[in-house]
Amino acid sequence: MRLAALTFALALLIPAAAGAAPFGEPRFTPAPGSATCLRATGLPGELVRLSDSGARFVQAGAGGFTDSAEVGAGGRVVDCPAAAAQPNGAGVVAIMREDVSLHVSLREPGATTWSAAATLAGAQPLSTPSVAVSERGDAAIAWVEESDPAKRISYRLRVARRPAGGPFGAPQTLATLKGPLPPDVFAGVSASGETIVAWITRPSGKAPAGPVAAAIAPAGGAFATPVRVGAASEAALAVAPDGRALAALAGGGEMLVAERPPGGAFGAPAHVADAPDLLAVLPTVAIRPDGGAVVAWQGLAEQSISAVTRTAAGAFGGTLVIARTPLSGGDPIQAAVERIFTVTLGGANFGASQLDPGGGDLRAAIAPDGRALLTWAGLRTRSGISTWVAPRMAAFPLAGGHLDAQVLGGPLRNAGSIAPVLLPGGAPTVAWTDNPTGFTARTGRLRLALEGVATAADPPAPKILVGRPSKTVLSVDDPLELSVHCDGPCELRAAAVGKPGADAATELQRAGNARLAIQPSVGSPIAPLRRGPVRVTIAYGAPGARRPLTKTVTFSLRRPPSRPVARVRDLRAHRRGNAIAVSWTTDLPAKPDDFLVTGAATRAPDAPPLAFALSGGERTSRSFHITLRPAKGVRYVSVAISTETLRIVRRATVRVR
Numbered sequence: 001m002r003l004a005a006l007t008f009a010l011a012l013l014i015p016a017a018a019g020a021a022p023f024g025e026p027r028f029t030p031a032p033g034s035a036t037c038l039r040a041t042g043l044p045g046e047l048v049r050l051s052d053s054g055a056r057f058v059q060a061g062a063g064g065f066t067d068s069a070e071v072g073a074g075g076r077v078v079d080c081p082a083a084a085a086q087p088n089g090a091g092v093v094a095i096m097r098e099d100v101s102l103h104v105s106l107r108e109p110g111a112t113t114w115s116a117a118a119t120l121a122g123a124q125p126l127s128t129p130s131v132a133v134s135e136r137g138d139a140a141i142a143w144v145e146e147s148d149p150a151k152r153i154s155y156r157l158r159v160a161r162r163p164a165g166g167p168f169g170a171p172q173t174l175a176t177l178k179g180p181l182p183p184d185v186f187a188g189v190s191a192s193g194e195t196i197v198a199w200i201t202r203p204s205g206k207a208p209a210g211p212v213a214a215a216i217a218p219a220g221g222a223f224a225t226p227v228r229v230g231a232a233s234e235a236a237l238a239v240a241p242d243g244r245a246l247a248a249l250a251g252g253g254e255m256l257v258a259e260r261p262p263g264g265a266f267g268a269p270a271h272v273a274d275a276p277d278l279l280a281v282l283p284t285v286a287i288r289p290d291g292g293a294v295v296a297w298q299g300l301a302e303q304s305i306s307a308v309t310r311t312a313a314g315a316f317g318g319t320l321v322i323a324r325t326p327l328s329g330g331d332p333i334q335a336a337v338e339r340i341f342t343v344t345l346g347g348a349n350f351g352a353s354q355l356d357p358g359g360g361d362l363r364a365a366i367a368p369d370g371r372a373l374l375t376w377a378g379l380r381t382r383s384g385i386s387t388w389v390a391p392r393m394a395a396f397p398l399a400g401g402h403l404d405a406q407v408l409g410g411p412l413r414n415a416g417s418i419a420p421v422l423l424p425g426g427a428p429t430v431a432w433t434d435n436p437t438g439f440t441a442r443t444g445r446l447r448l449a450l451e452g453v454a455t456a457a458d459p460p461a462p463k464i465l466v467g468r469p470s471k472t473v474l475s476v477d478d479p480l481e482l483s484v485h486c487d488g489p490c491e492l493r494a495a496a497v498g499k500p501g502a503d504a505a506t507e508l509q510r511a512g513n514a515r516l517a518i519q520p521s522v523g524s525p526i527a528p529l530r531r532g533p534v535r536v537t538i539a540y541g542a543p544g545a546r547r548p549l550t551k552t553v554t555f556s557l558r559r560p561p562s563r564p565v566a567r568v569r570d571l572r573a574h575r576r577g578n579a580i581a582v583s584w585t586t587d588l589p590a591k592p593d594d595f596l597v598t599g600a601a602t603r604a605p606d607a608p609p610l611a612f613a614l615s616g617g618e619r620t621s622r623s624f625h626i627t628l629r630p631a632k633g634v635r636y637v638s639v640a641i642s643t644e645t646l647r648i649v650r651r652a653t654v655r656v657r
Contacts, residue, residue, distance in 0.1 A: 023393065023406055023430060024453035028445040028544045029065040035433035035444025037080035037356045038417035040365070041091060044424040047431055048083040049417070049446075050356075054095045054103070054117065055081035058446065060421055060431055062453060065446045071095065071114050073103040080356055082131045082141075092131050092139040092162075093117075100124045102143070104168060109137050120160055122171045130187040130197075132239070137164035138193035138219060142174075144182045154178050157185060159197050163220060174215050175226055177201050188239025193219025196245050196260070200235040208578075208630055209233045209251035212258075214266055229258045230269040233280060238287040244313065248283040248295045250275055255283065255297055255308070257316065272308045273319040277301050278609055286364040286372065292398050294372035298362040299324075303379070305362065309372060309398040322394045322405060323378070359417035359433075360389055368426035371395050375420045375430050380407045384537040385495050385550065386503060389414035391432045393449070408449045409434065410546035411539055412491040412505065416444075427451055437505040445544070459542035461549045462488035462511075466538060472557050474527040479504070479517040480536070480557070487511050489543055497535040497552070499524045507543070531558035566590040566641060568652035573628075573637035575656055580628040582613075584639055584652070589620045594641055597626050599634030603653055610634050631656075 037050035045060045046068070054073035058065045071081075076098040085091035091107035095117060102123035105114045120141070129143035139162040148154035157175045162168040174197060177183055181202040188196045195217045203210035209231040217223040232249035239245045245260040249269055253276040256269035275281045277299035287293040291313030298305055304324040308316040360377025367373060373395050380390035391408040409415060413434040421429050430449040467483035474480060484492055486508050494516045496502040501521025506514045518536065520526045526534060534557045541548030566586035574581045582597055596614060600607035613628045628637060638653040 021452040022404075023408065023449040023451050024455040025408065025447065025449045025546065026062070026064050026453060027456045028434075028447045031433065031444040031446050035435050035446055036359065036416045038359070038419050038431055038433050038446070039080070039083065040419050040421040040431070041083045041085035042087070043085040043089060043091065044087060044422055044426075046085060047419060047421055048081055048093065049433070050077065050080055053077075055083060055093050055105075057083075057114075060423060060429060060448055062450060064448055065431075069112075069114055071105045071117050073097050073117055075099060075101075079128045082128050084131045084133045084139075086133060086135045088135050090133050090135055090137045092133045092141070094120070094129050094131050094141050096125055096128060102129065102141070104141065106137070106139065106162070108165075109135060120168060120171070123158065123160065125158075126155075126182050130185050132187045132189040132195075134164070134189045134191050134193055135241070136191070136193065138162065138189050138195075139168070140187045140189050140195045140197070141168075142185045142187040142197045142199075144185055144199075147176055155182050157183060157197075157199050159187070159195070159223075161195055161217070164193060172223070174223060175199070175213065179203070179210065184235065186235070186237035188237060188245060190239060190243035190262075191241040192243065194243050195219075195223075196237070196239050196243075197223075198229065198235070198237045198245075198247055200232055203233060212247065212249055214245075214247070214260075216260075216265075227265065229266045230256060232256070234282050236283045236285045238285040238293070240287045240291065241289050244287065244291055246285050246287055246293055246295070248285040248297070250281040250283045250297055253277075255281070255295065257285075257295055261313075272316045273306065275299065275306065277304070278612060282362060284362045284364045284374075286366050288366045292366065292370070294364050294366060294374075294398060296322075296362060296364050296372075296374055298376060305374065305376060305392075305394065307372065307374065307396075309396075309400075311370070311398050317400065320396065320403070322374070322396075322403065323392070356417055360415065363418070363420055365420040365422055365428070366398070367395075367422055367428045370399060371397050371428060373420040373422075373428040373430075375418045375432075377415060377418055378407070380411060382411050384497055384552075385411045385493050385539045386500065387411040387414060387493075388503075389416070391415045391418045391430060391447075391449070393420070393430045395428055395451075406449070408432070409447060410541070410544070410548065412493050412507075412541060412545060412548055413437075413445075414505075423450075436507055443509075455546065458545040458547055461541045461545065462486045462490045464490065464492070464538070464540050464551065466551065466553050469555050469557070472527075472555065474520075474525070474557055474559055476525045476559065476562065477520060478526070479519045480526050480534070480555075482516045482518070482536070484514050484516055484538065484540075485512070486514060486540070490514070490540055491543055491545065491548070492516060492538060492540050493548075494518055494536055494538045496526050497537055499526060502526055525559055527557035527559035529559050529561065531556055564588060566594070568595075568639050568641060571637075571639055571652045571654045573654050573656045575631055576627075578629060578631050580611075580631050580634060580637060580656055581625070582628055582637055582639070583623075583625045585624070586622050586641075589622055590624075590641070591620055592624060592626075595624065595626075596640045596642070597628055598638050598640070599628050599631070599656075600636050600638065601633050603636045603655075605651070607636075 125143035278301035
């Protein structure tokens with residue numbers, strides 16, 4: 001499963017050019033059941049989301065959303081439904097139930113109704129499958145199963161195909177793979193019914209990238225022997241109606257693209273851009289019938305969004321940097337610590353539902369007017385309040401030109417799922433869900449942003465009264481608990497001023513008292529060691545407010561002293577191929593997770609890290625060993641030790657031998 005990430009700094013978005021129509025937002029649409037797993041299907045204006053019974057299809061328009069159909073799976077659903085459709089209505093949807101069975105429904109070309117969901121015999125997917133459909137109704141479903149449940153390290157890559165107008169055939173196995181995590185799988189179907197399935201085998205901890213392979217089958221024919229496409233840490237696939245396919249491969253600090261011409265084989269991956277990132281790079285790709293395409297990627301540590309484009313088959317142009325928050329200013333190692341822990345512990349892109357951990361992933365579409373539309377989740381800070389999962393979008397011509405970029409929605413709720421969608425007529429649009437903190441199944445919302453549409457006015461805000469904290473002596477891990485009274489329905493979000501990430505949100509359906517528990521953020525406890533003032537900003541508004549009012553209150557708080565911090569001694573670093581063996585001792589007992597090991601090109605304290613390693617161990621010791629990867633460009637290794645607050649207080653540096 002992909003990591004999802006947000007950082008403590010606002011991404012530097014390029015502003016929209018003068019004359020570009022901004023995206024406006026009509027009033028939200030309540031979502032009965034649940035508001036998560038929202039994805040565009042490919043039919044203009046159509047999206048699918050998770051419902052109580054399976055998959056609910058909705059139609060987006062200038063006024064919001066209208067329900068169109070529901071496909072039930074006949075049991076409890078445990079993952080997002082996967083759906084694909086064509087502009088003529090041909091569609092397929094696959095739904096995974098709690099009993100690990102897969103249920104499939106079809107919509108024929110020109111039809112408006114879906115068939116009753118039928119069990120796909122022999123399918124036991126580990127997670128949401130990948131689905132694809134052609135305009136004439138050929139369909140493919142690809143998924144991953146465990147081939148050795150006892151060991152949980154061996155997987156089967158499976159696929160089932162359906163010829164236009166016929167039933168699904170029996171599933172077949174394309175490959176048996178081993179790895180620490182299940183492979184990612186991608187499926188595409190051309191207009192002639194040709195099926196392309198690609199997959200990436202998850203690299204082990206010893207390898208920076210895993211092999212990417214693909215298998216191709218003509219309509220009604222057998223799959224050819226799978227072939228290696230390249231190697232990557234993350235990948236994405238897009239297939240055009242004529243069978244042209246693009247595989248975007250991220251890894252090793254660069255973005256590669258392997259292209260398959262119509263009727264041919266994948267060529268060698270070609271370098272299209274440098275794509276370095278301390279954590280990971282997540283790609284996406286979209287292609288149109290004439291070969292015009294966009295390849296975009298998100299760097300997790302820098303929260304960067306970049307893209308390359310082309311207007312027809314051939315070479316890609318230069319890199320367009322859409323957003324970037326580099327590890328600069330202050331201590332880059334400290335910044336890395338904060339970002340790493342925000343990514344790994346914050347689960348920022350997890351949105352409001354555990355069923356949709358990839359809801360805020362970068363996604364792409366190409367509008368008929370030649371513009372690429374990207375959507376992703378990012379941080380937005382307004383009036384001291386940070387929204388950890390705010391919908392972001394960017395639109396720009398494949399041929400080059402002005403870039404329109406916006407942050408959408410309001411700060412009182414996190415977005416859950418975010419998707420680009422093209423309306424009938426081709427207008428680019430952004431759809432997303434938002435839900436209350438904690439996710440209550442029947443209070444979700446569907447939201448929309450449309451180009452050139454006026455944003456609806458906020459309803460009047462309620463009046464609030466903030467009570468005193470339940471306690472004023474807070475340890476490193478203690479939340480600041482407040483009671484807030486609203487004189488009507490309200491949504492609340494609070495943040496400790498100067499403590500990025502220390503926030504809380506709640507809401508009331510009617511007048512009453514709400515409890516806010518502001519959790520301390522990574523590296524920044526709420527209370528000072530000596531009693532002193534702590535300011536808290538509270539944003540509040542009526543349900544759905546985009547521009548809430550704010551109120552700042554001050555409390556006197558203090559924190560008990562932290563435990564002593566150890567000193568690093570006898571630090572050694574030895575190169576071992578593409579890895580560096582690092583060892584050290586300490587003067588006091590410490591835990592492995594007290595340390596962050598980084599590699600850089602120079603000894604300077606502000607040198608940007610090229611590699612890092614963390615230990616999840618809990619056993620207290622005075623002797624430590626860790627392996628640092630990758631080793632390329634690393635000449636110096638630093639071991640930083642932090643306090644209970646994760647604030648770096650000591651660091652030792654040594655040259656690599």
